[in-house]
Amino acid sequence: MKHIYEPLAYQDYPIETSYWRQTVDMAAATADIETLEADTSCDFAILGAGYTGLFAALRLAEAGVDVVVVDANPPGWGASGRNGGLACVGGSKVSDDHIERCYGSADARLYFDAERGAVDLVEATLEQFSLDVDRHSKGYSYVAHRPKAIADLKDYGEQYGRRYGLPHEFLNQRAMIEQGMKSPDFCAAVHLPIGFAINPMKFVLGITAIARQRGVRLLHNSPIRQIRTGNGYELVGDRAVIKARKLIVATNGYSSDDLPKALGSRYLPVQSNILVSRPLSKDEIAEQGWWSEQMVVDTRNLLHYFRLLPDRRMLLGVRGSVAVTRETIEKTRQKARRDFDRMFPAWRHVETPHFWSGLICMTRRLVPFAGPLPGMEGAYAALAYHGNGVSMGPYCGTLVADLALGQSRLPHPAFMQRPMRPFELGPWRRWSLPPAFAWYGFKDRA
Template identity: 60%
Template sequence: MSVVMKRIYEPMAYGAQPIENCYWHGFMPDNGPHYPSVSDEINCDFAIIGAGYTGLSAALRLAKHSADVVVVDANAPGWGASGRNGGLVSVGGSKLSDKQIVARFGQEDARTYFATERAAVDFVEGLIVELSLDVDRHSKGYTFAAHSETAVSSVKDYGAQYQSRYGLDCEFLDKSAMAEHGMDSPEFHGAVNLPIGFALNPMKFILGLASAASSAGVRIFANSAVQDIEFDDGFSLHTASGIVRAKKLVVATNGYSSDDVPNAFASRYMPVQSNIMVTRPLADDELTSQGWWSEQMVVDTRNLLHYFRLLPDKRMLFGLRGSVRASVQNMEKTKQIARADFDRLFPKWRKVETDHFWSGLICMSRDLVPFAGPIEGMDGAYAAMAYHGNGVSMAPYCGALVADMALGNQTMPHAQLMQKKMRKFELGPLRRNLLPPAFAWYKLLDRI
């Protein structure tokens, strides 16, 4: 059987080139665990496609209930978004405002969704403690920074919404107070410190989840792309060298999904590129010169946002959205844009070398909210995806949610809006053509 997966980006997006220079790869052990490929026929109770945060969290949840679980991945744990993101654990997961969520889905379900976002952060923290994971944790909550004077009011409004949601005080910082807190940049005109969340090393987190899953009896198979799914009184997952047969199925492929594995996903998800740059370690006098020494993780108010933080070894991680093609030329262009943005935000670091740059795919839904629910037309199959760039917290939580659904044992907050069938994007298989005009509009708004 040949691979004919219907994916909407160029082949480069699904290969090794975008992560050849990923900083997090330095935290992979030289002689790490070897996961075999699927061969012959394997039988289990639950099969999970995808060995990222979603899939491994689901596997751990199922294993706690003594289930026989098999996880298959086209590559290996840590290869996809779970091993190449910015490491921000915070509330979020939707691209809608609080008011839009309430208007679209109703006050009661909106309240449940906000509780879900908070529970997701607590869930990740719980996993780290329970599994004794060393993930280089730092940052007390996160900081939301106004990229223009006109954006200061929106920052204050968001802080007020946050207080209303969770009953927690938020600290507003004007421009001078930001400098006093070690967050001095000509780009920012005010910010609000939000108390929920923290930062972590995403590679250490995913490798820790994989190790814990293996120790719990989960069988993990790498380099085993699922090319076809047959379902009739169970599920048969066909790979190039074998078959996995399972009673129930969880699909956990997020931005690396395919329109035909399963067919129910066709046109119902939108991968979007995110890019990260990391500098060399910064000396103390360089930090002082710029006036930025805070270890807070920061997200700005742009529609095509920047996210950044000073890592424990004093490197600055700097991420951005906005690229729409996967090619060598576009990757180099995006790197130049990232460098120009970085130099504008941190002018004293214009000559600081950037040792690492890489990219990956996040995922959006048409309704702009996460999905964690049953796959229509496939009784006994579930999926979780579309975290809108906040997968470090939402993905493990949603993995546990669908595991509970598969077990018939739901105990955690799970908004109904997350369980609704995902709507199709306009233009279907050509939906990526929607991104250039949308991003052009966002860039215009970000200049206002």
Template identity: 40%
Template sequence: MKRLCEARAYSAKPVAACYWASTTDTPELANLTQDINTEIAIIGAGFTGLSAAHHLAKRGADVTVIEAEFPAFGATGRNGGFCCLGGAQAKNAQLDKRYGKVQRLAYRRSEVAAVGLVKTLLAELNLQADTHSSGETLLAHRASDCDSLKNSRAQIKEDYGVEALFHSKSELRQLGMQGPFHGALTIPIGFGLNPRKYAYGLLSSAVKNGGKVFVSSPVIDLKKAGETFRLTTPQGSITADRVIIATNAYAAEDLPDWMAGRFMPLHSSVIVTEPLTPKQIEAQGWSSAQMAYDTRQLLHYFRLMPNRQFLFGMRGGLFSTDRSEAAIQKLITRDFHTMFPAWKRVKIRHFWTGMVCMTRHQIPFIGAIPNLSGAYAGFGYHGNGVAMASYAGAVLSDLVIGGAPNFERPKLLGTQPPKFPLGRYRRHLLAPAYALKYLQDL
């Protein structure tokens, strides 16, 4: 198994102080210690893999999930819990040029469907995932960004079929979103949730419906022999008719070889405070339950959770080392205190990091792996995987089973991601990109 990043990135160290771990128990599951057969094997117990397992098991398929660490170990169990629009980083002009307006609109509506799917799953499975927020609010960190927000409303209406609401700076204070912001735009789609509670609900459903899940069992080799796949782990193996790769940024370059160079891990960091008192909330002027993010390229995202603890995250970071992690922790704390100065003395109880996944064509891939019949993959959600990865898992369940689909897949989501240049050194491309984005944010 060949991985792109430092070994530390795949260890428990970056996620050791994750807030979500304190909110729910990790399911106790067995390691794979024997050779077994299954109809469909899924590598990765994150949103993509667990959603696929849930939908496949409900349809009576013989499905087995194999996880290298514990369920929701990757981005699924360490994200900010924003169930929102997104998944692609490509802008509308790029999508129209490559695929045409019809396909762009089909993709944008799939973003809406992805959020709706998560809402439906929470209700159907009766999951209590600490949901809140009426859509998402984008905050202008520069006065000049307000015109762009206002002008984007017509495009949002065309893409998503909803009316976005602009808020002036004075209105933000009245809405309990006071800070260094010049205006904002609320899109009434999406909500915040506890990602582990949601993910473990999907897992429980898959198992209840006959699915099998094994943990602490990394797949170290994947081979196809005849019509079946053999997945080898340190203590056992799985022989499967079909296989789904659902590892996203934590993927290996050679499982299968087609994955090499087709994904780029990007780092994201999160802090969570102690519970805020009414006095502290009043002092800062942020009492809103809205999930929010700013207009920076290297954005900050944040929300006041139902228990009054404040979550604050940011993009950035190139490598997973003790030194780089310490630098990121210092930077995210500085930015948090700059944006919310009244909370400088509030204790930060949790800090963790993780990796999100980018593709070179800046859209997710959900489809069959070329020249490897029976193999499928879903990855590249660009930091918005709560909804889109869940949707990817549902779409993959359709593709694997065949027949009339239950979930629409816009054609562009089946476009093969081109490889990044520089092979295993491709992360070095991020340094100049981050520098440019930093300058654009000034």
């Protein structure tokens, strides 16, 4: 497989101290899942056992289709079990005006409906199957990291209101403090009503169990080395082959440039990192003045996302790393800790024993893709949620399952189905990140 990051990115080291993995019994959850040891056939093969692949499988199983989901690792090993657990609207890295200008008002409206529908799908799934995922937060909060960002913050709130027809609440710094959001790093906020926070690993393992109950065959620890075409598709593993009439690729940031070749140079993985503290005492929480359970994102280009977890640990996510080695992971951990200390100075003494990283995914157009793969009849892919995969992953997996079934039950804008543009630097596209991140860092500090 042609991966564009260092080999360590595709090994276990980056998640050895993940907090989410300590909140579940991973061995019990995966104990009786088989590996690919004998040739098998199915109607649909799905490559990737994260949110996207599992929700696609659920939709297909609901339609009575024989489905096999195969992954090189256990379910949720990738971004679905590593993320910050923010189920909220979003999925692109461009403005509403850009989407309307490039794709037209009708398709833009479909996309905004899809963003809202993605959160609704996650919520409906939690309720339908009574999944316990440590849910909290009423919507989410967007906070200004400097005074001159307040105008943009207010504009975002107005834009949000136009997009979804819902009110937002603006808070100045005094009001933030009164609502338990005291930090010297932030001077204003808007509360936005759609969304909630979850434990992402509990979510992905819950969906795994439901999919299996619905008849989905799941194979883990079974890397696929080659995809052969002919009468359908043959997914070639180390010991056996899966033969399928149709194929769905759901590997997101852990995709490769040659599996299948239709994805080559058309996606860009970007590293995201999370730091989690030990549980905070009541006195420590009172001293800092941050007791809000809102999930929060700040206005930086290299954004932070953070929230106080139900067990009173603080989670902080950071962007900005462009390599995956032991040295860069440690440097990023140190940077995250410096940010933690600056944002919450009363907690400088608090230990942060958990730190891990993973790959999110972008497209050249900076919008998600959920559509057919060019040149591959009966093959589909869904990927590139730009850091918002908790809601868009399940939604886009459902979209491509519907496409493959010849159905259309959810808003699905045409631009999400257009063939992805290749990145200009092709196999060297990752090297566009250092200058881009340097520029974003400068803008954040200016």
